[in-house]
Amino acid sequence: MGMQPTAATECGVTDLLEHILDKGLVINADLIISVSGVPLVGVNLRAAIAGMETMLKYGVLTDWDKQTRDWERKEREQKRGAREPLAEGEQVLLKMFGSHWFSKGIYRSWRPGHLYVTDRRVFLWRNSPGEMLMDIPYEMIKGLAMERKTNVAKKETDYLYLLLKDGEVAQLHPTEASVVKEAIEGRMKELGLELEEKPTIPSLDEYAAKFLTPGEGVTNSCKMWYLMTLPSPGGTTSDQWKSGYLYLTNKRLLWYYDFDGKVVWETPRDNLIHATTQLRDLGGMLKEKQVLNVLYKTESGNKVACFSGTEDEMKDWQDALTDVIRQRSEPLPEDWETCPQCGAKAPREKLLKEGCSVCGWISPRLRRNI
Amino acid sequence: MALDIDEDNLKHGTLGLVLALVEIIRDTLRIESFKRMEGGSLTDEETERLGQALMDLDIAIEEIKEEQGVTESVRAVRDGLDDIVDDVVDRTINPDRWRDEADEQGI
Numbered sequence: 001m002g003m004q005p006t007a008a009t010e011c012g013v014t015d016l017l018e019h020i021l022d023k024g025l026v027i028n029a030d031l032i033i034s035v036s037g038v039p040l041v042g043v044n045l046r047a048a049i050a051g052m053e054t055m056l057k058y059g060v061l062t063d064w065d066k067q068t069r070d071w072e073r074k075e076r077e078q079k080r081g082a083r084e085p086l087a088e089g090e091q092v093l094l095k096m097f098g099s100h101w102f103s104k105g106i107y108r109s110w111r112p113g114h115l116y117v118t119d120r121r122v123f124l125w126r127n128s129p130g131e132m133l134m135d136i137p138y139e140m141i142k143g144l145a146m147e148r149k150t151n152v153a154k155k156e157t158d159y160l161y162l163l164l165k166d167g168e169v170a171q172l173h174p175t176e177a178s179v180v181k182e183a184i185e186g187r188m189k190e191l192g193l194e195l196e197e198k199p200t201i202p203s204l205d206e207y208a209a210k211f212l213t214p215g216e217g218v219t220n221s222c223k224m225w226y227l228m229t230l231p232s233p234g235g236t237t238s239d240q241w242k243s244g245y246l247y248l249t250n251k252r253l254l255w256y257y258d259f260d261g262k263v264v265w266e267t268p269r270d271n272l273i274h275a276t277t278q279l280r281d282l283g284g285m286l287k288e289k290q291v292l293n294v295l296y297k298t299e300s301g302n303k304v305a306c307f308s309g310t311e312d313e314m315k316d317w318q319d320a321l322t323d324v325i326r327q328r329s330e331p332l333p334e335d336w337e338t339c340p341q342c343g344a345k346a347p348r349e350k351l352l353k354e355g356c357s358v359c360g361w362i363s364p365r366l367r368r369n370i
Numbered sequence: 371m372a373l374d375i376d377e378d379n380l381k382h383g384t385l386g387l388v389l390a391l392v393e394i395i396r397d398t399l400r401i402e403s404f405k406r407m408e409g410g411s412l413t414d415e416e417t418e419r420l421g422q423a424l425m426d427l428d429i430a431i432e433e434i435k436e437e438q439g440v441t442e443s444v445r446a447v448r449d450g451l452d453d454i455v456d457d458v459v460d461r462t463i464n465p466d467r468w469r470d471e472a473d474e475q476g477i
Binding site (some may be wrong): 015017018 | 394397398401402405406408409411412413415416436446451452456457
């Protein structure tokens with residue numbers, strides 16, 4: 001008997017599944033459950049099962065695939081980022097909870113994290129999401145200064161200022177400012193770096209220092225054009241755009257004219273009615289510029305003040321002023337809360353996850369995470 | 371294939387069956403994962419992670435089989451299942467066999 005050819009259809013469970021998943025399987029079924037010939041429940045089934053690669057090939061579930069993987073990646077990045085980025089061989093001398101005053105354009109807020117004093121530098125690190133909030137090598141530090149201030153919650157706390165050689169000032173609010181100061185001083189002595197004796201704390205905002213009344217603090221400020229009404233010959237008036245600074249404090253909104261060195265326009269926060277932005281030609285080359293119109297109450301009726309700056313700033317200001325007006329005039333929106341420390345109002349989520357942007361308060365849970 | 375589970379071989383039978391199914395799922399996942407890797411949409415890091423996870427799963431399953439001494443039972447169940455599938459597929463794609471079978475049974 002000669003050899004018999006055999007069909008090699010050796011096929012296991014996994015091979016079968018592989019084939020099914022590779023090609024994909026579509027089930028389309030209509031089902032009726034009836035009792036005594038009376039249909040009671042109807043089921044219309046459409047199911048497609050296939051390997052993910054096959055699904056993607058046919059453009060099914062692509063968004064979901066991407067989202068799932070992106071989400072996972074973000075989670076992992078956050079977890080990975082949860083470690084403070086220490087250089088090799090860098091030693092941590094002191095670690096303490098603290099916040100750093102961050103100010104950029106109109107955005108100003110206390111950003112909380114962990115303050116590290118290492119053998120090389122001082123930095124503030126936030127764990128989730130991992131971000132370096134401040135990073136200063138000792139070589140940059142010119143002097144240290146501490147100031148006891150009453151914070152918004154009417155409590156006395158110490159603030160630590162790192163005066164830097166480039167003229168900048170880093171404002172820190174650690175749990176124990178004096179301990180941090182000693183640690184930095186000690187380490188800089190070891191490194192043979194000199195610190196100024198009794199440095200003067202430069203006013204962080206020279207203009208604001210001139211007009212702020214006791215208990216008043218700046219919440220927003222930026223360079224801004226203002227449409228000023230000037231007397232012109234012949235007893236009439238004319239409007240001219242002037243460059244200055246717009247400040248929002250906890251008491252009023254004001255425009256400071258640095259050329260004259262005085263506040264030219266102001267209105268109490270309570271008198272603000274409405275803030276809108278619009279595109280306007282400002283004359284000359286300034287066509288189609290964003291203008292912020294602020295409607296406010298005065299004794300002689302409602303008036304409008306016009307400001308102009310960059311587009312982003314206009315939007316920020318509109319939002320900031322709208323917030324002021326809304327906080328005053330309306331009961332809190334449902335998902336808003338007041339900060340337990342200073343009473344500022346903010347969306348609950350924001351307050352819990354990012355802390356209070358006004359006084360730097362952060363929730364105990366967030367504190368643990370950081 | 372007959373799977374006899376009684377009081378004496380309760381563990382071997384049940385655990386063997388369960389592990390055989392787990393192995394089949396694992397094999398299927400592995401094949402799909404290869405396809406995804408070849409598909410090219412995964413990043414290097416994802417590929418790395420996927421490979422690591424499948425390897426860990428392999429080790430875990432092997433460990434359980436060793437620990438419980440059910441390696442043979444699992445093998446038996448899988449072989450049995452493979453045979454059944456083989457048989458079914460063979461018959462499905464070769465209608466001739468129906469006739470042969472019918473002939474054999476004298477129908």
